[in-house]
Amino acid sequence: MTRANVPLLVLGASVLLAGAVTVYFFDPVTTWFYPPCVFNTLTGLLCPGCGGTRALHALLHGDVAAAFAFNPLLFVAMGTAAFVTVRPVILTRTWFAWACAAVLLGWGVVRNVW
Numbered sequence: 001m002t003r004a005n006v007p008l009l010v011l012g013a014s015v016l017l018a019g020a021v022t023v024y025f026f027d028p029v030t031t032w033f034y035p036p037c038v039f040n041t042l043t044g045l046l047c048p049g050c051g052g053t054r055a056l057h058a059l060l061h062g063d064v065a066a067a068f069a070f071n072p073l074l075f076v077a078m079g080t081a082a083f084v085t086v087r088p089v090i091l092t093r094t095w096f097a098w099a100c101a102a103v104l105l106g107w108g109v110v111r112n113v114w
Contacts (some may be wrong), residue, residue, distance in 0.1 A: 023047040027068045048073055048108040073107050 028034045038048040055070035067074060080100075083090070090096050 020056075020060065025055060028057055043101050045112045046108075048104045048111070050111075063104075073103075076103065 026033075033052060037047055037050050039045065040050055046099060049071070051071035052074055055067040055074040058064075059067035059074070
């Protein structure tokens with residue numbers, strides 16, 4: 001890591017921390033300021049990310065089962081984020097982008113059919 005990257009790293013960590021603190025203290029089910037899912041509002045279907053904020057809230061409160069019930073894709077995303085943090089060069093690979101797109105599309109179909 002170069003010295004020039006440090007401010008970006010601090011900014012990114014600060015934004016993530018602020019978001020986590022907000023989700024921890026304000027329940028997405030009962031708080032008015034979380035925006036509704038546009039895809040769900042327009043189609044009535046669940047997008048791949050629907051339930052992700054509720055899942056994160058449950059996970060931050062230690063309720064892994066509820067988090068998994070809200071959206072299991074959160075766990076896949078966290079694992080992928082951890083992997084990318086260790087091996088960021090993977091983001092430059094075309095197959096990685098296609099794999100992410102396939103997982104998102106597949107989960108979007110499965111959760112609405114299942």
